[in-house]
Structure formats: C-alpha cells, structure tokens
Amino acid sequence: xxxxxxxxxxxxxxxxxxxxxxxxxxxxxxxxxxxxxxxxxxxxxxxxxxxxxxxxxxxxxxxxxxxxxxxxxxxxxxxxxxxxxxxxxxxxxxxxxx
Amino acid sequence: xxxxxxxxxxxxxxxxxxxxxxxxxxxxxxxxxxxxxxxxxxxxxxxxxxxxxxxxxxxxxxxxxxxxxxxxxxxxxxxxxxxxxxxxxxxxxxxxxxxxxxxxxxxxxxxxxxxxxxxxxxxxxxxxxxxxxxxxxxxxxxxxxxxxxxxxxxxxxxxxxxxxxxxxxxxxxxxxxxxxxxxxxxxxxxxxxxxxxxxxxxxxxxxxxxxxxxxxxxxxxxxxxxxxxxxxxxxxxxxxxxxxxxxxxxxxxxxxxxxxxxxxxxxxxxxxxxxxxxxxxxxxxxxxxxxxxxxxxxxxxxxxxxxxxxxxxxxxxxxxxxxxxxxxxxxxxxxxxxxxxxxxxxxxxxxxxxxxxxxxxxxxxxxxxxxxxxx
Numbered sequence: 336x337x338x339x340x341x342x343x344x345x346x347x348x349x350x351x352x353x354x355x356x357x358x359x360x361x362x363x364x365x366x367x368x369x370x371x372x373x374x375x376x377x378x379x380x381x382x383x384x385x386x387x388x389x390x391x392x393x394x395x396x397x398x399x400x401x402x403x404x405x406x407x408x409x410x411x412x413x414x415x416x417x418x419x420x421x422x423x424x425x426x427x428x429x430x431x432x433x
Numbered sequence: 434x435x436x437x438x439x440x441x442x443x444x445x446x447x448x449x450x451x452x453x454x455x456x457x458x459x460x461x462x463x464x465x466x467x468x469x470x471x472x473x474x475x476x477x478x479x480x481x482x483x484x485x486x487x488x489x490x491x492x493x494x495x496x497x498x499x500x501x502x503x504x505x506x507x508x509x510x511x512x513x514x515x516x517x518x519x520x521x522x523x524x525x526x527x528x529x530x531x532x533x534x535x536x537x538x539x540x541x542x543x544x545x546x547x548x549x550x551x552x553x554x555x556x557x558x559x560x561x562x563x564x565x566x567x568x569x570x571x572x573x574x575x576x577x578x579x580x581x582x583x584x585x586x587x588x589x590x591x592x593x594x595x596x597x598x599x600x601x602x603x604x605x606x607x608x609x610x611x612x613x614x615x616x617x618x619x620x621x622x623x624x625x626x627x628x629x630x631x632x633x634x635x636x637x638x639x640x641x642x643x644x645x646x647x648x649x650x651x652x653x654x655x656x657x658x659x660x661x662x663x664x665x666x667x668x669x670x671x672x673x674x675x676x677x678x679x680x681x682x683x684x685x686x687x688x689x690x691x692x693x694x695x696x697x698x699x700x701x702x703x704x705x706x707x708x709x710x711x712x713x714x715x716x717x718x719x720x721x722x723x724x725x726x727x728x729x730x731x732x733x734x735x736x737x738x739x740x741x742x743x744x745x746x747x748x749x750x751x752x753x754x755x756x757x758x759x760x761x762x763x764x765x766x767x768x769x770x771x772x773x774x775x776x777x778x779x780x781x782x783x784x785x786x787x788x789x790x791x792x793x794x795x796x797x798x799x800x801x802x803x804x805x806x807x808x
Contacts, residue, residue: 362501
C-alpha cells in the first residue's frame with residue numbers, strides 16, 4: 336500500500352472536487368452539498384466556507400477574511416474552517432491543490 | 434361511534450407526513466451484455482420495445498426534480514445499451530439532478546465517455562466482478578469484460594469524471610476484497626463500494642453458488658475496517674455486510690417509500706428493485722399517472738409505510754425506528770409473508786431455521802451457474 340493520507344492545515348489550498356457541488360433544494364427549503372451517494376444539508380456558515388474554497392487562497396487567508404468581515408476572533412474562525420475542511424477531506428469531497 | 438363520523442376527513446391524517454424522495458433509480462433498460470448470476474433485475478426481463486422513450490424518460494426526470502429528488506442513478510441492465518444515454522444525462526443535469534451512471538463499462542467508448550463529461554455527468558460507478566480477467570469474466574459471463582473495464586476507468590479519470598468502483602461480493606470472490614480495494618486505489622477511484630450479494634431475483638436462483646461462509650464474512654469485516662484506516666481521505670469505502678449473518682435486519686431502502694424509488698424500463702414505479710416479488714402489490718406506471726401521485730398516494734408505496742402494517746413483534750420493538758422492520762421482499766421470500774418480521778432478525782421465530790439453511794448453502798458444493806438471462 337502506498338497511500339499517502341492528506342493533511343489539512345492553515346496553509347492548505349483546496350477546492351471542491353469535481354462531482355461535488357452546492358445545490359439549492361427548493362422542495363425542502365435548504366442548501367445541500369451533493370457528492371456521490373451523499374447529500375449533506377449545510378447551514379449559511381458552511382455555505383460561506385464552501386464558496387470561499389477557490390483553490391487559490393490558503394485556509395488561513397480565508398479565515399482572516401471572515402474574521403475581518405464578521406468582526407470575530409481569527410483563531411476561533413480558523414479552527415472552525417480547518418475542522419470543517421478536514422471533515423470534507425475525509426469524505427473525499429475536496430481536491431487538495433497544495 | 435358518533436365522534437368517528439363527525440371527525441373531519443383531514444383530521445385522519447395525523448400520521449407523520451411522508452417525506453419527499455431523495456433518490457431515484459432509473460432502470461433505463463434491462464438489456465445487458467453481461468450475465469452476472471446475482472443480477473438484481475427480475476427473472477422476467479423487460480423487452481427493448483417496451484422501454485420508455487427519450488421524451489418519456491426526460492418527463493419522468495423533470496417530475497422527479499419537482500418532487501424533491503436530488504440524486505438520479507442511471508442504471509439498467511446496462512444503461513450504455515441506450516443510444517440516447519448522453520441526451521438523457523444532459524437533460525437530467527439541466528434539471529439540477531445529480532447524475533450517477535451505474536455501468537458495467539461494456540458499451541462505452543472513449544468518445545462516448547468524453548460526450549458524457551461534456552453533458553455534465555457528475556459521477557460514474559463502474560462494476561467489477563473480480564480482480565483478474567479469469568475470475569471476473571467467468572462471473573460476468575462475458576469474455577474481455579475485465580479488460581474493457583480497466584480501459585473505461587482510465588477514460589473516466591482522463592475526462593475528470595469522479596469514479597466509484599463497485600463490487601458485489603459473494604462466496605466466489607469474498608477473499609479478494611483487499612485486492613478490490615487496492616485496485617480501486619490504483620484506478621484512482623475516490624470511492625469503492627463493496628456490497629454483499631442480496632438474495633433476490635437471479636441471486637436467489639444461485640444461492641448455493643453465492644452464499645458466503647461465516648469465516649469469509651468475519652474476515653471481510655476486518656479487512657474493510659483496516660482499509661478504512663489505511664485509506665482515510667484517499668478512498669471512501671462503503672460496505673454492505675451480509676445480513677444473513679447479522680443479528681438484526683438491514684434498514685432496507687432506508688424504509689419503504691421513505692427515501693427512494695425505482696422506475697423499471699417500461700415505467701412501472703417501485704419502492705425497491707425487488708418489490709415486484711410481492712404478489713399482493715400492484716404497481717402504477719408513469720405512462721398513466723403522475724410521479725408525485727404515485728409516491729404519496731399509491732397503495733404500493735403506502736403498503737409498508739409507518740407501523741400499522743407491522744406484526745406486533747416489530748411494533749413493540751424499539752428498533753422499529755432503526756430498521757423499519759427490515760426488508761419486505763426478504764420476508765416474502767423467506768417467510769412467505771411480506772408483512773412478517775424480517776427472518777434475519779434474532780427476534781424472528783424463523784431465525785433458527787434460516788441459520789441452519791444458510792450453513793447448508795454456504796457448504797462447498799458443485800452447483801452450476803444460472804447466468805442472468807441465459808438460464
């Protein structure tokens with residue numbers, strides 16, 4: 336076995352993998368993240384994070400942007416962003432650019 | 434009693450509201466070049482001339498999207514046997530449906546794969562029957578199938594379509610699970626699905642050939658647990674264990690008429706692919722009725738919703754909200770009564786008999802293979 340497990344940190348740059356996308360579920364009145372055999376209901380915060388995963392900025396950059404926009408402590412936001420992105424990574428929903 | 438008569442009709446609907454369906458399996462055709470002896474298609478296969486037309490399918494997809502379906506599985510038979518597969522994929526995608534192609538790979542070419550990618554196919558699920566040409570082609574009953582599948586996996590990856598490798602496991606290939614997972618990794622799949630054979634349709638006819646042994650099942654469970662750790666973040670491993678060796682039944686279909694629905698090639702709407710084995714049910718057709726009416730109001734979909742249908746054993750059991758009483762088709766096959774407790778359940782009076790039968794079936798034997806569509 337030669338599988339290297341991806342590590343997510345503040346310096347990671349990621350984007351949604353092909354085949355993973357946000358979808359406005361008008362019937363149930365919610366936003367869902369669709370992936371193979373998975374539909375994950377996501378709240379406004381999760382949607383904002385997913386939309387920020389542009390494959391260019393690091394997670395630290397993204398967290399700093401949110402901290403400024405919402406006037407919140409950057410350490411706390413960075414923790415939330417990394418934890419959520421880690422979860423997406425384990426579910427194989429991300430392409431890790433760097 | 435007078436208060437029953439006085440009650441307004443609406444008040445009777447005190448039962449929990451039926452949720453909209455999440456997923457729809459469209460069996461575009463029953464035609465298939467392979468002949469797997471565990472095929473989930475019914476014994477009586479639908480003829481090509483009875484299949485829904487392109488326009489009819491697109492209309493069903495539109496109704497499904499309106500109804501709340503998120504995932505559309507394009508399946509069969511072999512869906513690539515439909516000449517309009519790319520058009521159907523394109524139409525489904527433009528309706529916002531998440532499109533998943535469930536294929537044996539036979540019938541696809543590199544050009545067709547690229548057309549599917551352009552049409553917006555979200556995901557492809559490629560079946561394999563084994564990890565070597567000899568074993569795979571023997572099970573699939575199609576020479577050259579394995580080689581074609583390896584090529585198809587490469588075309589999918591080149592076209593950037595996410596790939597899941599899918600293997601039905603049974604006594605003949607249960608020892609290959611670690612190799613199946615490794616093959617998925619080597620083919621750059623993101624997901625591998627290992628599903629133990631379910632004994633409906635053709636598989637029921639081949640029980641003696643396919644029934645895994647208890648030792649195989651225990652080893653498979655350990656293999657999967659180890660691989661999940663080794664491949665975390667690289668490969669999602671979905672595993673459907675052998676319910677004949679479990680204590681409790683599976684939550685079949687996530688509950689009858691709760692999560693998903695199936696459309697047969699000729700348009701009949703089923704709560705699950707094996708539902709037609711229950712003789713007391715009759716199924717409506719999208720050619721005659723609206724999909725939403727069938728989902729919410731038809732007798733077949735309402736037959737095993739909620740708990741009114743349940744035997745006392747299930748109704749008084751706290752697991753009824755976990756497994757919804759198990760599999761109705763399995764109850765039909767094993768107990769001769771679709772409303773019985775799934776005989777897999779340790780609380781079923783039929784469990785001991787089933788255990789003895791399973792042990793006999795799993796013993797080495799020299800049975801012949803009943804290939805799908807050829808037996």
